[in-house]
Amino acid sequence: MTSLLRPALVLLALFTALTGIAYPLAVTGIAQVAVPGAANGSQVTVAGRVVGSALVGQAFATDRYFHGRPSATTAPDAQDEAKTVDSPYNAASSTGSNLAPSSAALAEAVKARAAALGGGPVPADLVTASASGLDPDISPAAAAFQASRVARARGLPEDEVRALVKRNTMGRTFGVLGEPRVNVLALNLALDGLKR
Structure with missing residues (x-):
């Protein structure tokens, strides 16, 4: 043995x-x-202070900022995994909702999110969560959809905000992979950097 x-x-x-x-x-x-x-986590620093990661979304709730995709991650204080809330971006429980496109719960959540955004044609990424629940990027259409709200809340000309969105739009990786996108944290930091 x-x-x-x-x-x-x-x-x-x-x-x-x-x-x-x-x-x-x-x-x-x-x-x-x-x-x-x-x-080291693609940390974003401002004045020597870490304010986030370029790879993980954050919940921006006020009208003065662009909002990211809804997040299906579990709330940090939830007692069971079934409790999810929009936009907590809890990296400790990165996950999608696992709801099928035919799910009534998903359809209701999308309708509620669209209604909260004023109804009408809303870019899909503003009403659906990403697979990880932590997506830091939105489509240029989703950023453009929010430009007038942000401009009004900040007292800025809408053209200036739309130009800022264009400057912060990244193209396809290597010119062919993925879709054009806007990093919400980078866009909001650029927005805060506008001199007024």
Whole structure:
């Protein structure tokens, strides 16, 4: 029995050291050298203070700011996983709602969100959550939809706000992957930076 147990324990210790310690340390070290910003969470700083991540959405609720996509993540204080609220962006419970397109609950949530935005044709990403529930980006159409509200709330010319949206619109990755998008945190920080 000991002749079988000893090699098994040696292999367990060896593979634990390799895959549980050496490999993660090597990958972390390479990432810190190659892409330190991304390796540290793509943190966004203003005046030396971290205000968020370029990769995780935030809940902006006032009319003075552009709003991101609704989030289906569980509220930080929810007692069970079934309790979800719009836009908590709780990264500890990143998930989609798992509601099918045919779901009555999803249809009701979309109708309620559209009504809260004034009804009419509303860009889909303003009334549906992303798969992760943490999407930091919205479509240029979703940003344009909100431009007049933000301009009114800030007392800015709407053309100036729309121009800011255009300047903060990112194209497709490598010119072909994904869709044009606007990072909500970056746009709101640029908005705060406008001199008035």
